[in-house]
Amino acid sequence: MSLRVPPSREHYWEEESQAPAAEFLTAEVPRFGTSTKKGRHAAAPALHLSLYRKIATLFVAVSLLLLFFVLYISFARAKVTIVPRVEKVSATATIVLSAEPKTAEGVTGYALETVVDGAKTVTLKGGANAKIVAGTACGEVSIINNQSRVQQLVERTRLLSKDGTLFRIKKSVSVPAGGKIEVEACADQPGKSGDIGPTTFNIPGLSESLQKLTYAESKTAMSGGQRTIAVVSQADVDQAITALSDELAAAGVDKLKKMVPSTESAKGSFTTSNVVKKETDAKVGSELSSFKISLSLHVVGVFYDPMALGQAAGAALRSSLGSGKELTSVDTASLEAKLVSADPAAKQAKVEVKLSGSAELVGGDLLDKGKIAGLSAADANKYLRSQNWVESAEIKLSPFWTRKVPKILDHIDVEIKPVGR
Numbered sequence: 001m002s003l004r005v006p007p008s009r010e011h012y013w014e015e016e017s018q019a020p021a022a023e024f025l026t027a028e029v030p031r032f033g034t035s036t037k038k039g040r041h042a043a044a045p046a047l048h049l050s051l052y053r054k055i056a057t058l059f060v061a062v063s064l065l066l067l068f069f070v071l072y073i074s075f076a077r078a079k080v081t082i083v084p085r086v087e088k089v090s091a092t093a094t095i096v097l098s099a100e101p102k103t104a105e106g107v108t109g110y111a112l113e114t115v116v117d118g119a120k121t122v123t124l125k126g127g128a129n130a131k132i133v134a135g136t137a138c139g140e141v142s143i144i145n146n147q148s149r150v151q152q153l154v155e156r157t158r159l160l161s162k163d164g165t166l167f168r169i170k171k172s173v174s175v176p177a178g179g180k181i182e183v184e185a186c187a188d189q190p191g192k193s194g195d196i197g198p199t200t201f202n203i204p205g206l207s208e209s210l211q212k213l214t215y216a217e218s219k220t221a222m223s224g225g226q227r228t229i230a231v232v233s234q235a236d237v238d239q240a241i242t243a244l245s246d247e248l249a250a251a252g253v254d255k256l257k258k259m260v261p262s263t264e265s266a267k268g269s270f271t272t273s274n275v276v277k278k279e280t281d282a283k284v285g286s287e288l289s290s291f292k293i294s295l296s297l298h299v300v301g302v303f304y305d306p307m308a309l310g311q312a313a314g315a316a317l318r319s320s321l322g323s324g325k326e327l328t329s330v331d332t333a334s335l336e337a338k339l340v341s342a343d344p345a346a347k348q349a350k351v352e353v354k355l356s357g358s359a360e361l362v363g364g365d366l367l368d369k370g371k372i373a374g375l376s377a378a379d380a381n382k383y384l385r386s387q388n389w390v391e392s393a394e395i396k397l398s399p400f401w402t403r404k405v406p407k408i409l410d411h412i413d414v415e416i417k418p419v420g421r
Helices: 007-018 021-026 037-075 234-257 306-320 377-385
Strands: 077-084 087-098 107-123 131-134 138-145 151-153 158-161 166-169 173-175 179-187 200-202 214-217 226-229 268-280 290-304 325-343 348-361 390-398 412-416
Touching (some): 107 234, 173 179, 234 268, 268 325, 290 306, 290 325, 377 390
Parallel strands (some): 077 412
Antiparallel strands (some): 138 179, 138 214, 158 166, 158 200, 166 179, 268 290
């Protein structure tokens, strides 16, 4: 069986096969707009190759950009180090003191009581209510006898000072020849005029010739011409009660301390006292130089270990901070404690304590990472410093090509660095 070729097609193939090589080489290339079957088959491969090359180049470029983006996203990290600002904190708490604390917050302590009795004599020294009255000035004088015989002088012998003030000796004396004797002399008249200084005295009862040989002189001033009489006031009585109460309270505390089983537990104490009985022989307005007073004092003492109380106060301060804060230091000198109540019958007392210290924020969750994500290191640092709890901040970006804080929050590492560490 033979395959027949259409005449027209057969003729065409014959013409192509019979065309000389020279004609093929010198054949005119069809111009743009003309078309031949042979021209179409030759131009198609070149056009397709250029297009494929462009597509491949674009694909590689996009792939590289995608790879760089993935690498940037994957490796970009930020390390944020924050030093928190230290703030002053304080707390007040009520601590229960008892011989056998029933809670962990309790402190060992002892509430004891006693009654102390005492009395004293109070000497008055005048004061605003004192009265000034005239008295008799007195003092010691020396009788000098330059005679060759003993000179007898009877009680109330007159002595006249140079300024004319008259004194009298208080007893009879015998002054030896060529000697002297000491005797007390008092002014003849009461009053301030008798308060004179050291001087010499004539003895008017002797003859003028003997007055030159026998006379008196004083080495110290005369006093007593004016004296103050104390008048009892309510202030005098109150002061006496207060003074005696303090003495009895101290004695009561010493007595109670001996009842505390541990010396450590007796180093700290609170005491209260009240007068349950008082007696005095003084009446307000009476003229007395002294009076007596007696008291019965009820003394309550609460004893504890100051160190244990301080630790309990510190624990209360620490627990008052809540989460997110850490106590960095305690000002032990700021500890204040006052007695709220004491019940010796129940053997316990309540003490209010107040303690101050310093605290800082801790924990990586303090910072909202979303606030700095996508910011430059400078802008992120500026934001952090604007927070009132931040003392200082440092931001480190990595790798070296990273210019901004990553937007992926898991790539932001936050470290809260306590002060001094």
